[in-house]
Amino acid sequence: GAVVSQHPSWVICKSGTSVKIECRSLDFQATTMFWYRQFPKQSLMLMATSNEGSKATYEQGVEKDKFLINHASLTLSTLTVTSAHPEDSSFYICSARDTGQIDTEAFFGQGTRLTVV
Amino acid sequence: GQQLNQSPQSMFIQEGEDVSMNCTSSSIFNTWLWYKQDPGEGPVLLIALYKAGELTSNGRLTAQFGITRKDSFLNISASIPSDVGIYFCAGQLSFGNQFYFGTGTSLTVIP
Numbered sequence: 001g002a003v004v005s006q007h008p009s010w011v012i013c014k015s016g017t018s019v020k021i022e023c024r025s026l027d028f029q030a031t032t033m034f035w036y037r038q039f040p041k042q043s044l045m046l047m048a049t050s051n052e053g054s055k056a057t058y059e060q061g062v063e064k065d066k067f068l069i070n071h072a073s074l075t076l077s078t079l080t081v082t083s084a085h086p087e088d089s090s091f092y093i094c095s096a097r098d099t100g101q102i103d104t105e106a107f108f109g110q111g112t113r114l115t116v117v
Numbered sequence: 118g119q120q121l122n123q124s125p126q127s128m129f130i131q132e133g134e135d136v137s138m139n140c141t142s143s144s145i146f147n148t149w150l151w152y153k154q155d156p157g158e159g160p161v162l163l164i165a166l167y168k169a170g171e172l173t174s175n176g177r178l179t180a181q182f183g184i185t186r187k188d189s190f191l192n193i194s195a196s197i198p199s200d201v202g203i204y205f206c207a208g209q210l211s212f213g214n215q216f217y218f219g220t221g222t223s224l225t226v227i228p
Contacts (some may be wrong), residue, residue: 004159006159025198034215034216042203042221043205043219043220043221044160044205044218045218046215046216046217046218049214049215054155091157093159093160095159095216103150105150105162105165106162106207106216107162108148108152108159108160109159109162109164110158110159111158111159113157
């Protein structure tokens with residue numbers, strides 16, 4: 001299957017600082033990528049849809065000014081958690097679909113474990 | 118977001134037994150996917166379903182897209198210890214749109 005790479009795999013930051021997470025599609029182009037967060041022993045909750053060259057679409061209840069998404073190229077989307085607080089600690093996962101294929105499933109990155117201290 | 122209800126929430130089975138789990142929704146989906154997630158990792162795709170009534174196998178795994186397009190099930194035959202993990206269903210309302218995840222089924226296989 002297609003490969004989606006997420007970086008970093010884990011990060012620890014101080015409260016009040018910002019953290020950037022990258023999501024790359026390595027062997028395909030993706031006009032759309034998706035960002036999820038997952039709390040321990042819970043399901044993946046969709047945060048936003050990242051659209052190449054345009055603004056992201058956020059799910060209800062997700063603060064767009066806190067979770068900044070940039071999708072500047074067909075292979076890269078970034079999620080920046082601004083002014084992070086301990087309650088932002090979570091597992092963040094991105095996924096991407098191959099734009100050039102019809103009826104393709106979404107492939108996931110390996111996730112980023114964010115811990116805010 | 119959409120609510121996908123997955124059952125059972127957890128299962129404890131003996132090695133060699135068959136497993137069945139399902140996912141239901143109040144909305145009609147045009148795509149159903151099944152994923153397995155190991156601790157600290159991203160989900161890995163197991164099976165993708167694109168047509169109502171479709172029955173698809175991947176080794177010991179079999180999944181079906183419900184006729185009503187509001188449900189799907191996943192069967193695992195002759196379970197082995199490496200089947201341990203959390204299984205998620207995911208549904209897509211229409212092509213190109215986001216996937217919503219089920220609540221997950223935690224599977225424990227006892228050797």
